[in-house]
Amino acid sequence: MKPTLYIIGTPIGNLEDITLRALRVLKEVDLILCEDTRVTKRLLIKYEIKTPTLSYHAQSKLAKVEKIFALLEEGKSLALVSDAGTPCISDPGVLLVSQVIEKFGDAVL
Numbered sequence: 802m803k804p805t806l807y808i809i810g811t812p813i814g815n816l817e818d819i820t821l822r823a824l825r826v827l828k829e830v831d832l833i834l835c836e837d838t839r840v841t842k843r844l845l846i847k848y849e850i851k852t853p854t855l856s857y858h859a860q861s862k863l864a865k866v867e868k869i870f871a872l873l874e875e876g877k878s879l880a881l882v883s884d885a886g887t888p889c890i891s892d893p894g895v896l897l898v899s900q901v902i903e904k905f906g907d908a909v910l
């Protein structure tokens with residue numbers, strides 16, 4: 802099983818401004834990494850997505866990054882979302898993505 806970290810853009814303002822592909826990926830991955838799980842839950846509830854979530858934000862400790870690495874090493878598929886917009890533009894996701902690339906190469910993205 803090939804591990805994958807998907808970078809998923811989320812709606813800014815209107816929850817209906819999301820792509821069908823983003824919804825499909827959010828339903829299919831093993832875990833969704835969220836800037837704030839409470840914010841992401843609103844989107845997941847609207848589209849009846851039951852995928853488990855895990856917070857990943859600026860205050861996340863090294864242990865959380867190591868847990869994410871372990872999940873990828875197990876072959877899990879993960880999705881990274883921010884509260885609104887595209888992750889890695891102005892949120893802590895950029896740190897995670899750079900660490901994933903350093904450890905696994907860009908084949909995981």
